[in-house]
Amino acid sequence: MSVPEKTSYRYIGAKRxxxxxxxxxxxxxxxxxxxxLPGMKHVALVASPHASARIVSIDTRAALASPGxxxxxxxxxxxxxxxxxxxxxxxxxxxxxxxxxxxxxYAGEWVAAVVADSRALAEDAAELVxxxxxxxxxxxxxEKALAPGAPLVHPAHGSNVLYHRKFVWGPVEEAFANxxxxxxxxxxxGRSATVPIETFGVAxxxxxxxxxxxxxxxxxxxxxxxxxxxxxxxxxxxxRVHYDVDVGGSYGVKRGIKHTVLVGYLAKKLGVAxxxxxxxxxxxxxGDMQGPDRFFDVQLAFDADGAIRAxxxxxxxxxxxxxxxxxxxxxxxxxxxxxxxxxxAIEYEPTSVMxxxxxxxAVRGFGQSPTNFAIERAIDRAARHxxxxxxxxxxxxxxxxxxxxxxxxxxxTYDSGDYHAVLDExxxxxxxxxxxxxxxxxxxxxxxxxxxxxxxxEPSGGNSAFEVLMNPxxxxxxxxxxxxxxxxxxxxITGVIGNSSAGQGHESLVSTVVGEILERDPETIRxxxxxxxxxxxxxxxxxxxxxxxxxxxxAGAAKRIKETLIAIAAHNFECSPEDLEYRxxxxxxxxxxEKKLAWDQLVEIAHxxxxxxxxxxxxxxxxxxxWEVPTxxxxxxxxxxxxxxxxxxxEAHIVLVEIDPDTGKPSIRKYVCGHxxxxxxxxxxxxxxxxxxxxxxxxxxLYEKFAYTEDGQLASGTFMDYLIPSAMEVPGLTIVDHxxxxxxxxxxxxGSGEAGYLGAPAAIxxxxxxxxxxxxxxxxxxxxxxxxxxxxxxxxxxxx
Amino acid sequence: MSETLxxxxxxxxxxxxxxQVPARLSLVDWLREDLCLTGTHIGCExxxxxxxxxxxxxxxxxxxxxxxxxxxxxxxxxxxxxxxPDGSLSVLQDSFCETHGLQCGYCTPGMLIASxxxxxxxxxxxxxxIRDAIGGNLCxxxxxxxxxEAVQLAAERTTAK
Numbered sequence: 007m008s009v010p011e012k013t014s015y016r017y018i019g020a021k022r023x024x025x026x027x028x029x030x031x032x033x034x035x036x037x038x039x040x041x042x043l044p045g046m047k048h049v050a051l052v053a054s055p056h057a058s059a060r061i062v063s064i065d066t067r068a069a070l071a072s073p074g075x076x077x078x079x080x081x082x083x084x085x086x087x088x089x090x091x092x093x094x095x096x097x098x099x100x101x102x103x104x105x106x107x108x109x110x111x112y113a114g115e116w117v118a119a120v121v122a123d124s125r126a127l128a129e130d131a132a133e134l135v136x137x138x139x140x141x142x143x144x145x146x147x148x149e150k151a152l153a154p155g156a157p158l159v160h161p162a163h164g165s166n167v168l169y170h171r172k173f174v175w176g177p178v179e180e181a182f183a184n185x186x187x188x189x190x191x192x193x194x195x196g197r198s199a200t201v202p203i204e205t206f207g208v209a210x211x212x213x214x215x216x217x218x219x220x221x222x223x224x225x226x227x228x229x230x231x232x233x234x235x236x237x238x239x240x241x242x243x244x245x246r247v248h249y250d251v252d253v254g255g256s257y258g259v260k261r262g263i264k265h266t267v268l269v270g271y272l273a274k275k276l277g278v279a280x281x282x283x284x285x286x287x288x289x290x291x292x293g294d295m296q297g298p299d300r301f302f303d304v305q306l307a308f309d310a311d312g313a314i315r316a317x318x319x320x321x322x323x324x325x326x327x328x329x330x331x332x333x334x335x336x337x338x339x340x341x342x343x344x345x346x347x348x349x350x351a352i353e354y355e356p357t358s359v360m361x362x363x364x365x366x367x368a369v370r371g372f373g374q375s376p377t378n379f380a381i382e383r384a385i386d387r388a389a390r391h392x393x394x395x396x397x398x399x400x401x402x403x404x405x406x407x408x409x410x411x412x413x414x415x416x417x418x419t420y421d422s423g424d425y426h427a428v429l430d431e432x433x434x435x436x437x438x439x440x441x442x443x444x445x446x447x448x449x450x451x452x453x454x455x456x457x458x459x460x461x462x463x464e465p466s467g468g469n470s471a472f473e474v475l476m477n478p479x480x481x482x483x484x485x486x487x488x489x490x491x492x493x494x495x496x497x498x499i500t501g502v503i504g505n506s507s508a509g510q511g512h513e514s515l516v517s518t519v520v521g522e523i524l525e526r527d528p529e530t531i532r533x534x535x536x537x538x539x540x541x542x543x544x545x546x547x548x549x550x551x552x553x554x555x556x557x558x559x560x561a562g563a564a565k566r567i568k569e570t571l572i573a574i575a576a577h578n579f580e581c582s583p584e585d586l587e588y589r590x591x592x593x594x595x596x597x598x599x600e601k602k603l604a605w606d607q608l609v610e611i612a613h614x615x616x617x618x619x620x621x622x623x624x625x626x627x628x629x630x631x632x633w634e635v636p637t638x639x640x641x642x643x644x645x646x647x648x649x650x651x652x653x654x655x656x657e658a659h660i661v662l663v664e665i666d667p668d669t670g671k672p673s674i675r676k677y678v679c680g681h682x683x684x685x686x687x688x689x690x691x692x693x694x695x696x697x698x699x700x701x702x703x704x705x706x707x708l709y710e711k712f713a714y715t716e717d718g719q720l721a722s723g724t725f726m727d728y729l730i731p732s733a734m735e736v737p738g739l740t741i742v743d744h745x746x747x748x749x750x751x752x753x754x755x756x757g758s759g760e761a762g763y764l765g766a767p768a769a770i771x772x773x774x775x776x777x778x779x780x781x782x783x784x785x786x787x788x789x790x791x792x793x794x795x796x797x798x799x800x801x802x803x804x805x806x
Numbered sequence: 807m808s809e810t811l812x813x814x815x816x817x818x819x820x821x822x823x824x825x826q827v828p829a830r831l832s833l834v835d836w837l838r839e840d841l842c843l844t845g846t847h848i849g850c851e852x853x854x855x856x857x858x859x860x861x862x863x864x865x866x867x868x869x870x871x872x873x874x875x876x877x878x879x880x881x882x883x884x885x886x887x888x889x890x891p892d893g894s895l896s897v898l899q900d901s902f903c904e905t906h907g908l909q910c911g912y913c914t915p916g917m918l919i920a921s922x923x924x925x926x927x928x929x930x931x932x933x934x935x936i937r938d939a940i941g942g943n944l945c946x947x948x949x950x951x952x953x954x955e956a957v958q959l960a961a962e963r964t965t966a967k
Contacts, residue, residue, distance in 0.1 A: 023903050030911025031899040031918065033845020033885035040844040126830065202946055203849040203857050204912045254847070254912030255946050286850045509910030509947045690906035690952070697949030698909065725854035725944070733937040733950040762949075 017522045018687050018753055025513040025533065035252045038207035038224045043279035046209065047076055049269065050128035051282075052118040052135045053292055054110035057362040057718025058144035058157065061108055064118060065136040072131035074123035076276055079268075081107030081117065088271055089237050091263055092229075095169045095333045095358070096477045099162040102328040102365070104268035109142070111159055111327035112362050113719050114291030121272055121280060144362040144718050148299070148324035151361045159327055159360040168325060169333045169358040169476060173340070173646045175415035176351030181316035185307030189391050193383050194787040195376035195767075197299035197324070198710035199369050200702055201730060202508070204254025205284035206262040206293055210273035218539075219270050221247045226256035226508050227263065228470070228485070228545040231538035237267040238274070245270070249535040253508035257370040257702065257763075258548065259295035260508065261330065290728060291720045296712045297369030298335055299324040302380035306388050312399045314388070316351040317344065319380065323358050323373075325366040332366035333358035335373030337472030338549075341418040341650030342374065342463040345381045346425045347403040352415045362718045370702060371464075371760045372549060375767060378462040382768035383786055386459075386775065396772075397433070400461050401426055407746075417647025419637070420463070420654045421748045421756075423682065428744045429461055432658040432680030435742045441662055441676065449780065454665040454799070455675075458773025460765040461658045464683070465651035466757025467750075468549020469635040472650055475642045483639045486632050487555035488542030491520055491563040493627040497609045499526060501533040501560055504541025510759060511691045512552055516560045518687055519753075523564035525590045526605075542630055550757025553687055554653060554748075555633060561752040562631030570623060571608045577620035578603065578611070636750040653748045653756040655683035659700075659769035665777050670796025672708060672774060674737045681761060682744040685754035693741050696761040701736045703766020707774075709735070711789050814878040818843070819887030827874045834858045836874035837884060845885035845915050849944070856943030859916035860884050866923040885915035888922060898922055898960040907956030909947035916943045921957045929965050931957070 029035055066078040081103065090101035106115050118135050122128035143157035150156055151166040159166055182188065208223040219240065221231075225247070235245040253260055265282055273280040284293050303320040321339075325332045336356035343354055385403075389396035405412045407424040414420065441457060448455035473480045490502040501516040513533035521528035536542070545551075568588060575593035576583045579601060587596050591605030603611075611618045612627040619625060635652055642648035658680040665672045679700060686692045709729040713721040722728040747754025767788060774795065775784050783798040811826035818841060827836060832851075837843045837860070849857030851870045858870040861883040869882075888896050898921060901907070908914040917940055924931055924939035931939070936957045937950070945953065 024906060026911070027903040027906075027908060028895065030908055030914050031885075031895060031902050032889060033843070033915055035845075035911045037844075037847070037912065039838075039848065042842075200946060202910070202912070203855055203944055204847065204910070205849075252911060255910040257946065286852065509908075511909070691909075694906050694909055694948055694952055697951040698945075698947045699949075701949035702946070724852055725850050726852070730855075730944050730946070732941050732944060733954070734941045736949050736951075738933070738954075739949060739951050 015522055016525065017518050017528055019685065019689065021690060022514065022518060022528065022688055024511045024691065025517055026511060036250065037204060037252050037254050038209060038222055039283050041209050041222050043209060043211055046279040046281050047121050047123060048125040048128050049272065049280060049282040050120045050125060050132040051116045051288055052132050052137065054106065054113055054115045054117050056110055056139050056141050057113045057146070058142040059110050059139035060142055061106065061110065061117065062138040062140050066118065068134040069120055069131040072127070072134055074127035075120060075131045077121045077272070078135060079105065079119045079272060081105035084271060088267055089239060091237055091267065091330065092233050093329050094331045094473065094477065094480070095329060096479055097163055097168050097329055100160045100168065100329050102330065104264035112364050114364055116292055119268060119272065121276065146361055146363060146714050146716065146718050148322055148359045148361055151359050159362060166360045167357060168329050168360055169336065169356065172353065172355040173416070174353050175645065175647060178316050178318060178351040178353045181351045182307045185315045186309045187391060188305060188307050189387050190305045191387060191786060192301055192303050193380045194301045195298055195379060196788045197296050197712040198706045198789065199259055199295050199297040200257035201728065202255030202257065202259065205286060205289040206260055206265055207283035208262055208266045208269045209279060209281040210269045211279040212274040212277060214277065217244055219245050219274060221245065221266060221270060222251050223247065223262060223266055224251060224253045224260055225262065225506055226253060226260040226546055226548065228548060230263065233263055234266050234270060238270050243539060245538065247538040249504060249506040249537060249541065251506050253506050256508035258368040258372065261294065261367050264294060287723050290723050291364060294330065294365045295367050296326065296364050297366060298373055298376050299366060300376050304380050304384045306384045308388055310392065312392060312394050312402045314347060314349050314403050317349055317384065318353040320355040321357070323356070324361050324363065325358050326361060326363040328365040330365060331368055334472045334476060335368065337476045338372040338465065338650060339374050339377035340416045340472065340475065341465045342654065343416045344414050345378060345462050346405060346656060348405045350415065363714055364720065368548065370699070370763050374465065375764050378460065378764050379768040379771060379788065382460040382462060383771060386772045396459060400429065417643065418649050418651065421652065421750050422746045423654060423656050424744065424746050425461060425656055428656055428680040428682050429658045431742050431744055432660055432678055435740060436660045436676060436678040445662060448664055454667050454777040456663050456773040456775065456777030456779070458661045458663065458769040458771065458776060459659065460768035460772060462765045462768065464550060464655040464657060464757065464760050464764050466550035466655055467554045467635055467652040468545070468551030469638045469651055471648050475646060475648050483641065485545040485635050485638065487544050487559050488630060488632040489516060489556060489559040489563045490542055490628060490630045491560065491567055493567060493609055495609065495613045497606050499524065499531045501531060502536050503533060503556060504536050504544040505546050506535065507547060510547055510552060511688060512547065512556060514688055514691065515553060515557055519557050519560045520564045523561050524568055542632060549651065550759040553755045554751050554757055555635065557687060557755060558752045559631045559633045562633060563629045566629035566631065567627065570612065570627065570629070573620050573623060574608050574611050575603045578618055652750050655756040655758060655761065657681045657761060657765045659765040661769045661773045663770065663773035663777055665774070665795060667799055670792040670799060672795060674704065677737055678740045678742060679762060680742040680744060682746050683758040683761060684748045684756040685745060687753065687755055692758045695758055696741055697739050699760060699762025700739055700766045701731055702763045704736055704770060705731045706788060707767040707770035708789050812875050814875055816877045817881045819883060829873065829875055831874045832870055833872040833874050833877050834869035837869060843884050843886050847912055847915055856916045856920065857913050859919040859943065861919055861923055864923065864926065866920050885918055888918055897963050898925065901960035901963065902956040905952045905955040905959055907948065907953045913943060913945040917945065917953055925961060925964065930961055
């Protein structure tokens with residue numbers, strides 16, 4: 007019997023406290039640094055002071071003689087006994103290990119690892135490791151790295167280019183030739199990241215009796231156990247990753263695969279439990295979690311009425327010294343390359359280039375936020391070029407709600423949306439006319455003030471089809487997720503998931519969804535985490551995918567339980583399932599509700615009374631569901647058209663910024679975000695992630711940068727230099743909800759894990775530029791630091 | 807070789823604790839490693855992020871910037887000491903749950919300490935005073951909005967009693 011979908015919900019969309027909260031507010035979270043294993047040893051790292059150098063010699067004798075030291079590991083030993091970490095793009099010579107061997111390629115690269123009885127003793131000994139270097143030429147600037155004759159970061163690769171392709175989707179040249187107007191400009195996204203307050207940590211323990219390496223890590227990474235096992239030359243079933251570790255924030259970056267292979271190797275070699283918890287400098291400089299570092303050369307072709315005909319975008323991304331998944335961050339934006347606009351022809355030319363900087367890793371949005379910034383600066387620049395209101399220009403080019411499903415030139419189909427309505431509701435919520443008056447009033451009284459708008463998409467449902475798009479050898483067309491739902495003999499329900507969480511509320515998600523389907527109180531539903539050897543397949547909570555994928559899988563498993571219960575009742579009542587009604591966990595005969603089997607009775611039959619079970623039904627009561635990503639499974643066309651993500655949430659940001667003309671200090675006066683992610687399963691959780699995403703966006707736009715000196719030294723290795731917005735920089739925020747359900751998902755939900763971050767930097771950049779516009783100044787480089795703004799003001803004042 | 811140890815007596819969450827520690831042991835490492843009070847978290851170890859905040863004689867301090875020996879003779883309150891005597895959540899802890907004032911939970915103990923210290927001295931804070939009080943505590947999940955709401959709710963609940 008098929009279970010009809012409901013259109014109104016009992017638990018979904020209602021206010022509900024997160025299941026995870028009580029343990030965190032009482033100090034009972036279980037983060038990786040809280041895990042103490044018997045006899046555990048600690049790791050400290052020796053890092054390269056040079057951006058590029060040959061390692062002449064490493065003398066470990068003094069360190070080994072230091073108190074409490076077990077071992078000093080160098081790259082020679084480590085690289086001989088492990089394999090390179092996975093390289094996403096087709097660049098087999100760009101190998102990557104946790105410890106350098108022979109040469110170092112960035113300042114901060116790990117050269118040796120000291121294992122001792124305590125972290126303090128390990129740090130004491132690390133200072134005694136003597137490394138002799140012979141500096142080599144280095145390159146820090148991505149354009150210089152692309153130039154002929156540049157020092158090669160990996161000489162064996164033969165070039166600093168990891169990936170380059172020019173995609174042409176539609177008649178781009180023709181559109182440019184016929185358009186009435188064109189603009190061209192460069193937009194620069196500075197290297198920043200979402201920098202969780204918890205650094206990365208991992209603990210490992212080898213059991214020689216079972217031959218299993220147990221791992222606890224603050225991890226958010228697809229295929230993490232598999233990659234760890236492969237690099238350690240172990241079979242997959244010899245690595246057991248425990249997912250019941252609370253992760254202290256991730257937002258994409260907790261990919262400590264190199265740390266894990268290192269600690270796993272040490273634990274196995276030494277036969278003791280080993281732990282590595284990054285300190286903040288190790289995290290910022292050598293933790294492989296810096297984000298996109300990208301410039302865009304954008305050209306837009308449009309007519310006098312504002313209709314956009316075509317866009318050309320060249321994107322050069324500096325991934326640093328090694329390649330992990332980072333080059334793929336140029337690939338995901340293909341799935342929303344024209345933003346919310348009906349642009350018929352697009353040229354996209356991504357280049358991934360290596361320099362002697364810390365390797366880049368995945369950051370919230372996986373390259374989409376920088377791309378949205380470039381698109382939205384182009385929209386504002388086009389409006390200014392035409393003397394047209396940018397709201398009018400956006401609305402003129404928005405895909406209309408009657409055009410969905412809408413296929414964009416790069417081959418992805420947007421599922422649903424109503425962009426005009428969301429923008430209108432956002433304008434109404436902020437009181438746009440009075441906002442303009444407030445800006446103009448500020449300007450009249452001598453201050454600089456500007457309004458910024460951005461309208462953009464959040465692709466969600468995290469498929470990984472950019473992998474095969476950017477590397478045909480990487481024929482990956484599924485990114486399934488799963489859930490197991492169990493009902494025990496007492497009638498209690500347990501959901502079993504196969505991933506760790508970093509604040510996204512997955513226990514709340516699964517209990518709500520299962521409660522909704524089975525009509526049982528989510529408060530009574532427990533959610534636990536399997537380990538990687540007992541878990542059903544998961545691809546981890548990346549790409550705004552879990553509301554869709556884990557929520558869909560949990561619903562799928564719960565529906566199977568419900569079908570089983572109905573089948574049991576039908577068998578015992580000797581009727582057809584269609585004659586029965588399921589309510590609150592019990593099943594009764596339609597029109598004769600006294601003929602009923604209650605939840606406890608059905609559970610009892612399933613667990614104990616085989617003689618009352620219908621043929622073909624397994625005893626016990628549990629169901630699994632493994633879900634392929636909706637719209638997944640396809641390979642790209644020869645022109646590189648592909649459906650990468652299934653669902654597309656939309657957000658409209660409007661912000662008023664004032665700038666102190668004497669100091670260049672910007673202050674955000676008002677901020678409203680209109681947001682449509684379909685049906686919200688837990689509105690507080692969605693709003694929370696959106697607020698946090700906006701705060702990340704404020705940081706990326708105004709404050710945060712991994713700055714490097716010309717020598718290749720990281721100049722922002724502390725929180726005194728890498729500036730994270732506090733409650734004083736992030737203003738009160740207002741969110742306006744709109745709901746356009748997705749036709750592709752169980753409840754109409756879309757993803758929202760990257761919400762806010764995808765449009766905030768663009769909106770703030772547009773606001774700062776609106777504020778600078780009366781001076782004739784503009785900035786297209788993020789972050790727009792006080793200094794950069796002050797210089798832009800000063801240049802113009804001086805010119806005037 | 808062994809490090810010189812120094813005797814300290816500290817009242818931690820109402821209980822007297824006497825032990826011997828090396829001079830270089832930080833207060834946060836003592837709390838976490840020796841007393842197994844792992845609710846206090848380490849974020850930056852240079853005094854910026856506030857994740858390690860504890861109360862020292864009622865005032866919020868960075869336990870990463872203090873040595874354990876400096877706490878000798880003082881009262882320390884950690885997140886584990888905020889609950890009601892019967893072990894149930896305090897008004898502030900419950901308010902954080904109610905407004906979704908946390909996500910990953912990592913900065914939360916520090917936020918609770920900073921906000922509780924505020925409410926202890928100012929039961930009716932303005933939004934500006936709340937932002938000022940938590941201004942030395944960094945959070946990457948929430949954008950601070952629902953944390954501010956939590957402190958406002960806790961203030962309302964406490965003063966309404």
